[in-house]
Amino acid sequence: MFRSSFLEARLDKRPGLRFCGSVATPDLEKIVERLNDLQRRGVIGLHAIGGAFAFIFYAEPIETLDLDVFADLPTGAGGLISLDRLYSELRSLGYDAVGDAILIEGFPVQILPETTPLVHEAVAEARTIQVGKQETRVFTPEHSIAVALQTNRPKDRLKIEHLLESGREPLDKELLEVILQKHGLEGRWKKLLAGRG
Amino acid sequence: MGWKGAGRSSSLDEGEPLTRQKALERILEAKRLRRRELAQLPFEEKFRMVAEMGQLARSIVYPSSSLICDAISRRSLLEFDYDGLHRIVQPYCHGTTGTGRESLRAIQIGGESRGRLIASAKLWIVAKMVEVKVSNQAFVPNDPHYNRNDSAMASIHCRV
Numbered sequence: 030m031f032r033s034s035f036l037e038a039r040l041d042k043r044p045g046l047r048f049c050g051s052v053a054t055p056d057l058e059k060i061v062e063r064l065n066d067l068q069r070r071g072v073i074g075l076h077a078i079g080g081a082f083a084f085i086f087y088a089e090p091i092e093t094l095d096l097d098v099f100a101d102l103p104t105g106a107g108g109l110i111s112l113d114r115l116y117s118e119l120r121s122l123g124y125d126a127v128g129d130a131i132l133i134e135g136f137p138v139q140i141l142p143e144t145t146p147l148v149h150e151a152v153a154e155a156r157t158i159q160v161g162k163q164e165t166r167v168f169t170p171e172h173s174i175a176v177a178l179q180t181n182r183p184k185d186r187l188k189i190e191h192l193l194e195s196g197r198e199p200l201d202k203e204l205l206e207v208i209l210q211k212h213g214l215e216g217r218w219k220k221l222l223a224g225r226g
Numbered sequence: 227m228g229w230k231g232a233g234r235s236s237s238l239d240e241g242e243p244l245t246r247q248k249a250l251e252r253i254l255e256a257k258r259l260r261r262r263e264l265a266q267l268p269f270e271e272k273f274r275m276v277a278e279m280g281q282l283a284r285s286i287v288y289p290s291s292s293l294i295c296d297a298i299s300r301r302s303l304l305e306f307d308y309d310g311l312h313r314i315v316q317p318y319c320h321g322t323t324g325t326g327r328e329s330l331r332a333i334q335i336g337g338e339s340r341g342r343l344i345a346s347a348k349l350w351i352v353a354k355m356v357e358v359k360v361s362n363q364a365f366v367p368n369d370p371h372y373n374r375n376d377s378a379m380a381s382i383h384c385r386v
Contacts, residue, residue, distance in 0.1 A: 093280070127351055
């Protein structure tokens with residue numbers, strides 16, 4: 030159970046805000062197990078963790094509100110991506126939709142389609158990792174940077190900064206260059222590096 | 227005279243005077259080391275830390291809650307930005323879910339959406355709502371699936 034008397038005490042000094050008590054911490058292994066089960070049953074295709082949690086895998090933890098999972102999703106009539114089966118399967122397991130995410134084992138998970146060739150490549154070439162007894166896949170650091178540069182919101186650029194500052198392993202610079210060149214992102218990368226001084 | 231707290235490095239000789247610049251460098255180096263140490267933690271551990279950070283943020287009852295309850299009591303549509311998209315919803319029930327997230331049960335009836343709009347009530351995390359506004363437009367709460375005792379809510383602050 031999570032409870033922080035230190036933080037509660039701090040909140041007491043902030044009028045208008047109040048703390049709603051302790052809650053159970055979600056379990057990543059169970060979330061991964063559920064996603065693997067969906068893939069085994071063909072509800073989703075090959076999938077990989079991207080977004081903030083891919084950066085967190087390689088660097089220090091940063092705050093984020095949900096787990097982004099990019100997946101090869103089935104298409105319905107007319108070639109449109111269909112989330113109907115995914116949502117109905119998850120509802121039958123008791124998981125509720127929260128905004129654009131689904132609350133799986135108490136944590137919001139966004140299951141996102143492979144919207145660009147770069148994201149498709151990032152999923153295909155993701156690294157296999159172990160979470161407890163479960164295996165899952167996570168974007169490589171090089172693909173994480175490229176995808177963040179592609180979306181290029183301020184928060185995406187911050188994630189890259191974060192990885193560059195606290196990454197636990199050196200980047201494969203040659204691989205990164207190849208990816209950035211292939212997807213036309215070298216300009217954004219150079220601009221970001223220039224901004225760092 | 228040395229700087230208090232800055233001389234924890236093992237390479238620092240006791241009593242060695244530090245310039246302000248050197249002290250700052252040592253503090254920054256200690257921070258970098260700490261960040262790298264955190265980066266080495268197992269993924270599950272980091273996930274737990276992030277989830278707990280988020281739970282705190284989500285456990286805060288935001289001032290926008292009063293706007294939400296105001297919209298519910300007046301049966302007014304609510305407008306806000308969520309995940310970068312503008313949403314117009316019929317608000318039904320506001321409370322805290324079993325996982326400690328302050329949430330709103332509402333049906334999106336207008337604005338923007340990543341997929342097609344589905345006329346069923348979804349949960350929206352209050353912490354992710356930006357620019358919350360109560361609309362002048364009223365609605366008639368006639369969702370046949372609406373359950374006043376919303377099972378997703380551990381506690382209910384206000385509802386239709």
